[in-house]
Amino acid sequence: MSYEKVVQASNLIVGTKQTVRALKSGHVVEVYVALDADPRITDSIIFTANELNVPVIKVDSMKKLGRACGIDVGATTVAIIQ
Numbered sequence: 001m002s003y004e005k006v007v008q009a010s011n012l013i014v015g016t017k018q019t020v021r022a023l024k025s026g027h028v029v030e031v032y033v034a035l036d037a038d039p040r041i042t043d044s045i046i047f048t049a050n051e052l053n054v055p056v057i058k059v060d061s062m063k064k065l066g067r068a069c070g071i072d073v074g075a076t077t078v079a080i081i082q
Contacts, residue, residue: 003059003068006032006078013079014069016041023048027081030055034062037076045077 006012013022022028023045031049033042035058049056059065062074069075 002057003064005030005057005080006065006068009080011081012069013081014066014071014075014077016045016077019045019077019079020048022079022081023052023054026052028052028054028079029082030057030080032057032059032065032078032080034058034065034074034076035060037062037074041076 013019019031023031031045031054033045033056046056062076065078066073066075069078
């Protein structure tokens with residue numbers, strides 16, 4: 001799974017609530033979702049992104065996704081915004 005784009009991105013939104021807000025505002029280019037996160041949380045993000053035709057990239061680890069964002073905890077979802 002590729003985390004390089006997250007590492008290189010300058011405009012990131014980290015976290016589920018912030019990702020949903022950004023999706024609804026129309027500023028999201030891509031959404032990254034950790035496969036080891038709770039599906040009850042990630043399913044709603046994936047559904048919303050699909051409704052809005054925003055690409056969803058699935059990655060294997062919350063911990064690695066958080067590290068790619070520069071935080072010390074796992075991240076369930078990350079959005080790259082314009």
